[in-house]
Amino acid sequence: EIVLTQSPGTLSLSPGERATLSCRASQSVSNNVAWYQQKPGQAPRLLIYGPSSRATGIPERISGSGSGTDFTLTISRLEPEDFAMYYCQQYGKAPLTFGGGTKVQIK
Amino acid sequence: QVQLQQWGAGLLKPSETLSLTCTVSGGSISSSGNYWGWIRQPPGKGLEWLGSVYYSGSTFYNPSLKSRVTISVDTSSNQFSLKLSSVTAADTAVYYCARHAGVISHYFDYWGQGTLVTVSS
Numbered sequence: 001e002i003v004l005t006q007s008p009g010t011l012s013l014s015p016g017e018r019a020t021l022s023c024r025a026s027q028s029v030s031n032n033v034a035w036y037q038q039k040p041g042q043a044p045r046l047l048i049y050g051p052s053s054r055a056t057g058i059p060e061r062i063s064g065s066g067s068g069t070d071f072t073l074t075i076s077r078l079e080p081e082d083f084a085m086y087y088c089q090q091y092g093k094a095p096l097t098f099g100g101g102t103k104v105q106i107k
Numbered sequence: 108q109v110q111l112q113q114w115g116a117g118l119l120k121p122s123e124t125l126s127l128t129c130t131v132s133g134g135s136i137s138s139s140g141n142y143w144g145w146i147r148q149p150p151g152k153g154l155e156w157l158g159s160v161y162y163s164g165s166t167f168y169n170p171s172l173k174s175r176v177t178i179s180v181d182t183s184s185n186q187f188s189l190k191l192s193s194v195t196a197a198d199t200a201v202y203y204c205a206r207h208a209g210v211i212s213h214y215f216d217y218w219g220q221g222t223l224v225t226v227s228s
Contacts, residue, residue, distance in 0.1 A: 001170075034214035043203055043218035044154065055216065087154055091213035095169040096144075098154040 002026050002090050004099035012107040019075040021086055021102045028068045029092030035064055035073045038085045038101075047086075048073060078104070109134045111219035113204045115189075119226045125191040129204030129219050136185045137162040142207035144215065145178060145189045147200040155200075159207060160187050194226045 003026040013019055023033065033051040036044035046055040048064035051071050061076040075082050083106050088099040115127035129143070136143060144159035158168035160178045168176050177190040191198060201223050205215035 032213075036215075043205075043221050044215070045218075046208075046214065046216050049208065049212070049214050089154075089214060094167055094213075095171070096156040096213055098156070100153050 001095055002029060002093055002097050004088055004090055004097055006086075006088060006099035006102045008102060009100070010103045010105060012105050013078055014107045015078050015080055017078050019073075019078055019082070019104055021073040021088075021104075023066075023071040023073070023088035023099050025069045025071075025090055027093075029090040031067050032090055032092035033064075033066065033071045034089045034091065036087045036089065037082075038087065044087060075104075109206060109217045111204050111206065111217055113202075113219040113222050115202075115222055115224070117222060117224055119194050119224065120228055121195050121226060122193055123226075125194050125198065125202075125224055125226075126188070127202055127204070127222055127224075128186055128188045131185045131187075131206075136180060136187065137182045140209055142210065142213065143180065143187045144205050144207060145202060146205055146215070147198075147202045148221075149197075149200040157189065157191075159213070161210075196226050198224070199226050200224060 005024045007022045035048040038044045052064045063074050065072050086102045110132045113129040142159040145157040148154050158176050158178045160166045160180045175192045180187045201221045203221050204219040206217040207213050208216040
């Protein structure tokens with residue numbers, strides 16, 4: 001099974017700041033990584049796939065990059081609605097696996 | 108707009124079988140472009156994929172749970188279902204149904220609202 005390690009566990013930032021979230025895979029998954037945002041009491045929401053294509057309705061301030069084993073989700077300028085939990089997922093090899101998550105909280 | 112609505116028993120005793128169903132609206136579950144899957148999230152923890160089904164009935168499962176999980180599809184009702192046998196307290200979680208974005212794109216673009224399943228004696 002491919003293990004995804006997300007870092008940092010928690011990111012404390014202010015609105016308007018830049019957020020950089022990391023996801024590292026235990027082996028290559030090519031470009032097969034997606035990112036989700038989850039708020040308390042809600043289902044995850046797809047943000048990014050492939051690993052740099054935005055899902056429908058996702059603003060341009062949210063972007064993804066990387067390939068192989070190292071992937072990054074960047075939020076260029078944090079808006080109040082961006083403070084949430086973020087998960088990466090690999091779909092390069094079964095079983096499908098998720099990272100442990102990064103919490104982006106208000107500083 | 109595709110929507111997934113799920114339901115099932117929320118309180119189980121140890122050794123019972125968890126049973127959840129997800130109804131798809133706004134699109135056909137028989138679409139040749141999608142698998143349909145189940146993911147769970149224990150309270151305060153991360154996400155775990157359980158398994159997925161194609162409209163033809165073809166399935167693939169997480170090996171960690173494979174012996175206890177059965178996922179099936181009912182195309183006439185536009186539904187798919189999850190059964191997890193011999194549950195324990197470790198199976199307490201919010202269970203989500205979700206749609207794979209494509210037949211080889213195994214990320215999830217639409218999600219159900221989630222069902223909290225608690226296992227307690």
